[in-house]
Amino acid sequence: MKTKFKDYWHYNEEIYIHEEFVRFVEDDLAPQAQISKKTFWDGLKRLAIKFSKENERILLRRKELQNQINTWYFNNRSSIRDIQKYKKFLKNIGYLIDQGADFRIDTTNIDDEISKKPAPQLVVPVDNARFAINAANARWGSLYDALYSTDVIGSVAQNTDFDHERANQVISWTKSLLDEVLPIRSHSWSDLTAIKIENHELHLYDNLGEVFLESKDLYQGYNLNEQLLEILFYHNNLGIILAVNKSSKIGKLDQLGISDVIFESAVTTIMDLEDSVATVGVNEKLVAYKNWLTLMTGEITSSFKKNGKNFTRSLKMDRFFISPMGKSFEVRNRSLMFVRNVGHHIMTPIVKLNDGSEIGEGLLDALVTTACSLADLRKKGGIKNSLRGSIYVVKPKMHGPDEVTFTNDIFKEVEDILNIPRNTVKIGLMDEERRTSLNLEECIRRIKSRVVFINTGFLDRTGDEIFTSTLVGPMIERNEMKSADWLQAYEKNNVDVGLKCGLIGRAQIGKGMWAATEQMSNMFAQKIGHVHSGASCSWVPSPVAATVHAVHYHRADVRQIQKKIAQSPESTEIHKNQLLKIPALWGKNLSKEEILGELENNAQGILGYVVRWINQGVGCSKVLDIYDVYLMEDRATCRIASQYLANWFHHGLISRQEILDAFEKMALKVDKQNAGAMGYNKLSTNPRPPAFLAALELVFEGQNQSCGYIEETMFKYRRQILSGIIES
Numbered sequence: 099m100k101t102k103f104k105d106y107w108h109y110n111e112e113i114y115i116h117e118e119f120v121r122f123v124e125d126d127l128a129p130q131a132q133i134s135k136k137t138f139w140d141g142l143k144r145l146a147i148k149f150s151k152e153n154e155r156i157l158l159r160r161k162e163l164q165n166q167i168n169t170w171y172f173n174n175r176s177s178i179r180d181i182q183k184y185k186k187f188l189k190n191i192g193y194l195i196d197q198g199a200d201f202r203i204d205t206t207n208i209d210d211e212i213s214k215k216p217a218p219q220l221v222v223p224v225d226n227a228r229f230a231i232n233a234a235n236a237r238w239g240s241l242y243d244a245l246y247s248t249d250v251i252g253s254v255a256q257n258t259d260f261d262h263e264r265a266n267q268v269i270s271w272t273k274s275l276l277d278e279v280l281p282i283r284s285h286s287w288s289d290l291t292a293i294k295i296e297n298h299e300l301h302l303y304d305n306l307g308e309v310f311l312e313s314k315d316l317y318q319g320y321n322l323n324e325q326l327l328e329i330l331f332y333h334n335n336l337g338i339i340l341a342v343n344k345s346s347k348i349g350k351l352d353q354l355g356i357s358d359v360i361f362e363s364a365v366t367t368i369m370d371l372e373d374s375v376a377t378v379g380v381n382e383k384l385v386a387y388k389n390w391l392t393l394m395t396g397e398i399t400s401s402f403k404k405n406g407k408n409f410t411r412s413l414k415m416d417r418f419f420i421s422p423m424g425k426s427f428e429v430r431n432r433s434l435m436f437v438r439n440v441g442h443h444i445m446t447p448i449v450k451l452n453d454g455s456e457i458g459e460g461l462l463d464a465l466v467t468t469a470c471s472l473a474d475l476r477k478k479g480g481i482k483n484s485l486r487g488s489i490y491v492v493k494p495k496m497h498g499p500d501e502v503t504f505t506n507d508i509f510k511e512v513e514d515i516l517n518i519p520r521n522t523v524k525i526g527l528m529d530e531e532r533r534t535s536l537n538l539e540e541c542i543r544r545i546k547s548r549v550v551f552i553n554t555g556f557l558d559r560t561g562d563e564i565f566t567s568t569l570v571g572p573m574i575e576r577n578e579m580k581s582a583d584w585l586q587a588y589e590k591n592n593v594d595v596g597l598k599c600g601l602i603g604r605a606q607i608g609k610g611m612w613a614a615t616e617q618m619s620n621m622f623a624q625k626i627g628h629v630h631s632g633a634s635c636s637w638v639p640s641p642v643a644a645t646v647h648a649v650h651y652h653r654a655d656v657r658q659i660q661k662k663i664a665q666s667p668e669s670t671e672i673h674k675n676q677l678l679k680i681p682a683l684w685g686k687n688l689s690k691e692e693i694l695g696e697l698e699n700n701a702q703g704i705l706g707y708v709v710r711w712i713n714q715g716v717g718c719s720k721v722l723d724i725y726d727v728y729l730m731e732d733r734a735t736c737r738i739a740s741q742y743l744a745n746w747f748h749h750g751l752i753s754r755q756e757i758l759d760a761f762e763k764m765a766l767k768v769d770k771q772n773a774g775a776m777g778y779n780k781l782s783t784n785p786r787p788p789a790f791l792a793a794l795e796l797v798f799e800g801q802n803q804s805c806g807y808i809e810e811t812m813f814k815y816r817r818q819i820l821s822g823i824i825e826s
């Protein structure tokens with residue numbers, strides 16, 4: 099059937115849907131979700147027509163508020179630092195709203211991974227099936243492997259042969275840790291000579307006889323499979339498995355025969371459709387949707403070749419143990435999966451309205467990801483995600499309570515379309531925009547029956563901080579920002595408000611990503627601070643990092659920390675006053691060397707990320723920084739870097755020519771760092787390639803981008819390459 103848009107199928111001549119998406123829905127999604135095609139297409143039409151205008155209004159409201167703030171900054175130069183005056187103005191324009199009566203969330207049907215298990219959390223691009231499977235399977239991780247292969251207990255050996263000395267260091271370090279988390283009365287794990295299971299009970303021995311755990315309840319069960327004995331313990335509600343195999347290479351080094359210690363690690367994972375992907379084209383987005391669908395059906399696989407051998411990966415089946423009473427029981431072997439939808443500001447070419455305009459991609463995500471999740475909810479057996487009949491969606495980049503209400507209304511409509519109970523869809527609220535931070539309690543109130551997650555994120559939140567207040571003056575350096583008053587208040591406020599609203603035992607309070615993927619020793623030293631701050635989950639960049647970070651949740655009892663903080667929280671008004679302290683230089687002079695150093699650092703980071711995004715569609719990867727250290731980069735890191743340079747350029751700290759010179763210089767460095775990389779196209783060629791032009795545009799047009807988001811520029815250049823308009 100011909101339509102006025104090439105490659106589109108019209109539905110009742112009101113919406114136009116890309117033919118590739120039609121095939122996905124009718125051949126894959128609808129059958130797996132057990133819904134009719136008509137149900138889906140009628141529902142999509144309802145969403146598109148009912149919410150598109152409101153989506154436009156929300157984005158216009160953001161611009162209106164920013165224009166009012168810019169005008170106020172211009173007219174109140176002498177009193178910008180008067181917090182009370184500033185706060186009064188923000189209330190007058192509706193940017194800051196009055197706080198209502200105290201309340202507590204009442205979300206129900208929450209899986210234990212969220213309500214009962216403080217633990218690390220992974221975020222992974224769902225368009226990469228191999229990465230997604232690895233993350234889902236990272237529920238349990240080898241502590242021995244994590245310690246042996248990283249720098250947590252000292253620099254990693256360079257030789258590839260088995261290092262007996264290193265292995266013994268790992269065993270010794272782990273035995274000391276077991277003394278902390280699985281203590282034995284008046285003894286050390288290093289003293290033990292035998293470990294046995296008799297009549298389903300655990301028995302431990304040293305040279306003089308039997309010894310006993312300080313708490314018998316730590317031992318939960320065992321599994322015996324030929325030579326391998328696995329013994330399950332729980333501490334702080336997280337599992338620890340001792341694998342005993344005296345004939346194995348590692349087991350022979352230990353008098354107990356322990357061949358591995360396996361920690362419950364990435365208890366939850368966010369499968370990401372947002373910042374860590376580059377799903378600009380229709381087919382790219384469909385790959386991501388299909389991966390989410392097959393994660394929900396349990397049928398996802400990934401085949402690849404490594405070291406000349408062929409491998410196929412799939413989701414792990416659950417583990418089985420025998421309890422001290424002799425009864426068999428299951429232990430979950432996969433991470434509980436959230437799916438992160440895109441923000442309200444992104445449009446999609448997959449669905450168009452009659453006038454040719456694209457609908458909000460968040461509307462499509464809401465319907466598609468929820469429908470995909472029905473494949474999990476409606477399964478009778480096999481691999482399950484939620485055992486409580488819930489669907490977990492993370493919603494990013496919402497600006498204030500009204501946008502949270504808009505999200506809630508969308509999911510109400512989706513639930514009605516799919517005929518599922520109200521509040522089946524649970525929402526993870528990303529506290530990453532300034533208007534949300536200042537009104538966090540009211541944002542939570544709007545989804546108090548859905549919320550299962552709030553978190554902080556330094557990068558996006560700082561990007562919005564800079565964008566909102568750019569007219570005030572040049573901002574402090576990036577390293578200084580981490581200790582700024584507003585940022586400290588932001589991190590504390592998130593926890594205090596979450597606890598006040600009753601998230602303990604119902605929802606996660608999270609902290610942001612550790613980006614330095616190779617620096618596990620530094621992560622191990624620093625990230626325990628997230629646990630002590632009262633966070634019940636914290637983002638890590640890899641399964642290995644999740645296992646390393648899991649140690650922190652054994653060394654500190656998050657629930658007790660949260661209860662202590664909840665007894666004496668700081669005033670939310672004090673937090674708001676601190677949050678409104680704009681992190682400008684306020685006349686502080688920086689040397690030219692400091693300024694150019696900051697310029698080159700951010701330029702290198704932008705180029706290193708953008709070149710992969712534009713040319714190859716890689717949304718998240720390990721990228722070498724200016725010091726040749728690998729960092730995990732995504733759109734949030736690019737947003738903060740581009741906003742820094744846009745801010746300094748606006749105020750004349752750096753000139754256009756200095757920016758051009760820095761990008762020319764850093765293009766050569768990024769090309770050198772990527773020399774020999776498969777599919778890499780140089781930045782330093784003439785004429786300048788699209789990725790180089792996109793990177794410059796992010797800086798020179800940074801103040802004209804909506805809220806400082808980078809998608810407008812990135813999508814434009816990526817789509818040109820996909821359509822063949824320009825060469826990569």
